[in-house]
Amino acid sequence: MAQTTHDTQESYPDLPDHSPIGMPLDWTWLRGAKSEWGVHPKLSSRGLTMMDIAVGSYGEVPDSPPHRSMAPRGADVDDDTPDMGYILNKKTDVWADNVRELYEEAVARQWSATRDIPWAELQELPSDVEHAMCQLCTTLSEVEMIASDLPAKWMWRMNHDFLEAKMFLCTQIMDEARHAEVFRKRALSNGGGLLKSSSGASSLLRTILDAGTYTQATALLHLLGEGFVLDIFRQGELISPTAVEKRMFRMAMQDEARHVAYGTMHIRYAVEHDPDVIEEIHEALDRGEMALAEFGTSPDLSTALAMLLAGGAEDIEEKGFPLQMEMSKKLFSSYLARCERAGVSRLERTQLPLSLLGIDLDEIKQ
Amino acid sequence: MQQDTALRVDSVEVFDTLATKLNARPEQYQVLGDAYLDIAFVMRRPDNSVFRIRVCFEDLSITKVAEIAEGEEENSDCWLEADLSVWEAMFANIREHGQATGMHTVNALTMRGVDMQLRGSDPMGVDRFSRFNQTLQWFLEGSNYDNT
Numbered sequence: 001m002a003q004t005t006h007d008t009q010e011s012y013p014d015l016p017d018h019s020p021i022g023m024p025l026d027w028t029w030l031r032g033a034k035s036e037w038g039v040h041p042k043l044s045s046r047g048l049t050m051m052d053i054a055v056g057s058y059g060e061v062p063d064s065p066p067h068r069s070m071a072p073r074g075a076d077v078d079d080d081t082p083d084m085g086y087i088l089n090k091k092t093d094v095w096a097d098n099v100r101e102l103y104e105e106a107v108a109r110q111w112s113a114t115r116d117i118p119w120a121e122l123q124e125l126p127s128d129v130e131h132a133m134c135q136l137c138t139t140l141s142e143v144e145m146i147a148s149d150l151p152a153k154w155m156w157r158m159n160h161d162f163l164e165a166k167m168f169l170c171t172q173i174m175d176e177a178r179h180a181e182v183f184r185k186r187a188l189s190n191g192g193g194l195l196k197s198s199s200g201a202s203s204l205l206r207t208i209l210d211a212g213t214y215t216q217a218t219a220l221l222h223l224l225g226e227g228f229v230l231d232i233f234r235q236g237e238l239i240s241p242t243a244v245e246k247r248m249f250r251m252a253m254q255d256e257a258r259h260v261a262y263g264t265m266h267i268r269y270a271v272e273h274d275p276d277v278i279e280e281i282h283e284a285l286d287r288g289e290m291a292l293a294e295f296g297t298s299p300d301l302s303t304a305l306a307m308l309l310a311g312g313a314e315d316i317e318e319k320g321f322p323l324q325m326e327m328s329k330k331l332f333s334s335y336l337a338r339c340e341r342a343g344v345s346r347l348e349r350t351q352l353p354l355s356l357l358g359i360d361l362d363e364i365k366q
Numbered sequence: 367m368q369q370d371t372a373l374r375v376d377s378v379e380v381f382d383t384l385a386t387k388l389n390a391r392p393e394q395y396q397v398l399g400d401a402y403l404d405i406a407f408v409m410r411r412p413d414n415s416v417f418r419i420r421v422c423f424e425d426l427s428i429t430k431v432a433e434i435a436e437g438e439e440e441n442s443d444c445w446l447e448a449d450l451s452v453w454e455a456m457f458a459n460i461r462e463h464g465q466a467t468g469m470h471t472v473n474a475l476t477m478r479g480v481d482m483q484l485r486g487s488d489p490m491g492v493d494r495f496s497r498f499n500q501t502l503q504w505f506l507e508g509s510n511y512d513n514t
Contacts, residue, residue, distance in 0.1 A: 045424075109398060230493075253499060254499055257497040261497065264489070341488065
């Protein structure tokens with residue numbers, strides 16, 4: 001049985017009922033709040049983590065919280081606390097079993113786009129390569145902020161008992177701000193500038209932002225959109241003309257992989273605990289995959305990527321496009337494998353041109 | 367260990383050296399943050415024998431370096447698999463330049479999946495390769511070791 005501050009019910013009998021100016025005083029926090037008292041979390045080797053303090057009643061995340069307030073989970077909440085208007089009040093709406101771990105990881109692995117990228121090592125590049133890098137950075141700085149806007153749209157609607165999920169999404173918002181920053185900085189730092197913003201990107205972003213439910217939104221954002229961007233960042237090693245871009249893409253890749261890890265495990269949690277949600281996820285991904293295919297094959301983004309993969313205009317047909325096809329195969333294979341892991345198999349449902357991309361479904365099923 | 371004789375990469379000794387170096391200077395890795403990655407390296411020798419080693423990252427340290435048997439790599443989050451010559455070229459590149467350049471980073475090597483393959487039993491484990499990539503890369507770049 002958890003100890004509560006009831007144990008101090010009879011203590012401190014001489015405290016005043018009113019302040020020196022006559023205001024009534026409330027000592028119930030000292031004389032018997034109905035919350036757990038006496039918790040002693042064990043520190044881990046790196047300090048006091050969110051996993052460490054998930055002890056006793058404080059570690060229990062209710063499936064359907066009784067309150068709709070901003071009261072911290074585990075506190076003794078007044079009955080008349082106002083309803084904050086939350087609409088995501090089921091744990092299955094937002095939770096992922098790895099969310100505490102991911103929050104700690106995000107906090108520990110923050111980096112600075114100002115300090116941690118070796119900007120001083122930028123070199124003058126051939127015009128075609130500089131243009132291509134600037135075009136890619138234009139597109140990336142546009143699409144990255146969707147992963148800030150979307151959680152921001154939903155977070156204030158999430159029940160506060162799911163605090164750790166909200167905290168993780170806060171780190172994601174910071175991550176994406178940094179990504180928008182780093183790609184904007186790269187576009188403007190080496191004699192180039194921002195180039196074309198095409199309608200394909202905005203169509204995809206609109207599809208994600210307009211998702212009817214948070215679970216649909218996270219399927220579109222984390223599983224599909226961020227999975228796609230994660231693979232572009234991984235390609236950064238192939239498309240980077242200098243060590244500056246390599247570092248930039250590798251650092252961003254680490255962040256993006258965390259976001260994908262949350263999305264994949266959230267979808268899995270939702271599907272395992274509420275199988276009815278599968279169809280709504282499929283419907284969202286049906287639309288999202290088409291929007292992503294349009295975005296991924298948009299003439300500006302695809303040509304910029306091909307140019308970078310080729311290392312310049314000269315080898316674009318011999319090297320750039322074949323490499324791009326190879327990367328697309330890996331990208332969509334990764335996406336389909338994550339869907340399997342999330343418990344939403346797309347193998348029989350997707351309209352993506354898998355055979356054209358040379359994707360072996362048996363390999364993914366394994 | 368002398369650099370001229372250090373390129374026997376299919377040995378526990380090399381990975382022990384890298385681990386010792388990281389563990390001696392955790393402050394260098396502080397800027398990247400804590401890492402939690404259980405990864406195996408698989409090296410196919412010309413004589414068809416295979417060297418497998420498992421390395422565990424925890425917080426700002428390496429907690430385990432151990433040669434493993436066939437199939438045990440599947441117990442890791444993910445593993446990197448390549449011919450020994452690819453690993454040798456990667457370490458040689460690091461020693462020459464102080465860090466991996468061009469296509470010699472593990473991310474670049476695995477991206478195409480031709481020279482080196484990134485494998486894992488679980489996509490979440492495979493994604494840990496991306497989540498902790500810079501830490502892993504710096505760990506391997508410790509092979510630009512000196513005698514200190």
